[in-house]
Amino acid sequence: MTDEIPLGWTKAHISEICDVSKERGREGITPYLEIGNVDIVSKRYMFTDKLSVRGCQMAKQDDVLISRVRPTRGAIVWIRESELHVSSAFTVLRDCGTLSKKYLWLFLAWNRAYLNHLGDNCTGTMYPTTSEDAITDFDVPIAPLAEQKRIVEKLDAVMARLEACKSRLALIPPLLKRFRQSVLSAACSGKLTADWREQNLIIENADALLDRIREKRLASAPTKKEKARIDEVFDEGNLRIDEGDLGLDEIPDTWFGCRVGAVGAVSNGSTPSRKRPDFWGGAIPWVSSGEVRNNIISATRERITKAGYEDSSVRLLPRGTVLLAMIGEGKTRGQTAILHIEATINQNIAAVVLDHGLLSSAYLWRWFQLQYEATRERGSGSGPQALNCQRVRELPFVLPPLPEQHEIVCRVEALFAIADKIAERYKNAKANVDKLAQSILTKAFRGELLPQDPSDEPASLLLERIRTQRISREAQQSTSKKSHRNGIKRVARQIHKTLKI
Known part of the structure; x- marks a missing residue:
């Protein structure tokens, strides 16, 4: 993704626009999401019958989950359920109100620069693990909120078409495998050279x-x-x-x-x-x-x-x-x-x-x-x-017979050569689709996928409001905690006074 952003956009660290949720889940609940349930290519997730474990977390709709373990694999998902128990190996990012739903996920999930950043901040060799600080220490280009919604809608439509294309392409390898196996079966049963036997004296x-x-x-x-x-x-x-x-x-x-x-x-x-x-x-x-x-x-x-x-x-x-x-x-x-x-x-x-x-x-x-x-x-x-x-x-x-062996080999090689050409074309087409997806995402977060609307509120104003709200909320939470501590102290003094009497 590029450093260039259009007029009306701004940039912010993930830590400025998201909270890291620490909400704990309950043990023995389904559905339960683990890192292994995530398809690292499509970023979709599926559930098994496994129950949630002690120490799991609670994620909520529109949260973005990022795996801290082997993060360069890209197990990054957007939560579609209202509530979901998830593994503690995920960092749960919860938007503070700056972002349209899926905007952050679409920016991060296939972002090679972000995955490399996480990889550069890992410890351990067998199971490299990154930190929450590293996960949130990355710049995100912030479009005006109205434009974010338009970008997400456009990406949803375009990516759906690309996924449909990938699904059709995915049918080719198994078809080629069945074709090769059919050729071998016909070759080694005599069917492939039936006409040859009619024309050649054994x-x-x-x-x-x-x-x-x-x-x-x-x-x-x-x-x-x-x-x-x-x-x-x-x-x-x-x-x-x-x-x-x-x-x-x-x-x-x-x-x-x-x-x-x-x-x-x-x-x-x-x-x-x-x-x-x-x-x-x-x-x-x-x-x-x-x-x-x-x-x-x-x-x-x-x-x-x-x-x-x-x-x-x-x-x-x-x-x-x-x-x-x-x-x-x-x-x-x-x-x-x-x-x-x-x-x-x-x-x-x-x-x-x-x-x-x-x-x-x-x-x-x-x-x-x-x-x-x-x-x-x-x-x-x-x-x-x-x-x-x-x-x-x-x-x-x-x-x-020996002459027929040679004829079989020639025919199999010719048919396999056709299959090899198709396989090469499939490989190139798949690579082009993958490149196209990355190119579209890059353009989207550069502001080049859709025209800007001058009437949109600049993202800098939105970000400033969020910062002010966060400071106010944190101050209220600090006051509440201080009041709670003072209340505990008053009760303790009262108990001490009563016992003394």
């Missing part, structure tokens, strides 16, 4: 392709243990997957349902000792599970040295390896990536190595994306939710 069905994969894997298996594992996964009782287990209605006759362990070697990595600085900062890329997020990995946040590589059980994975996060916070578990570089991985990632060249890495990557929720379910348990390499080997997989 020379090698997927079951024959799988036989070739088995032969190549057995021929290149480095140990008897790995050969035994391949034989085990290709055992008829272990290999086949019912279509119901695939999560698909049906697949083409030329496709084959099997397990991930049949098409690639599954292994995980490790983490060289963090206590050894000489193991880190080298030239060998090392992937953590947090870097696996449905992406292509062309670089890593960390690298290990040759000493770290040789001291741990990591192995250098080839380009085209598909990664699956087995353990991770939040959404990480079940997410996937493709290596576009040679790299090592940590112990929480499963690598599916496809060095036989008979399966498209991009197709397997997209299959894992389709199966994200189902894969997460397979990783659930009574302890920490996680997958392991054996569970990854047992995951279901649908294998199309």
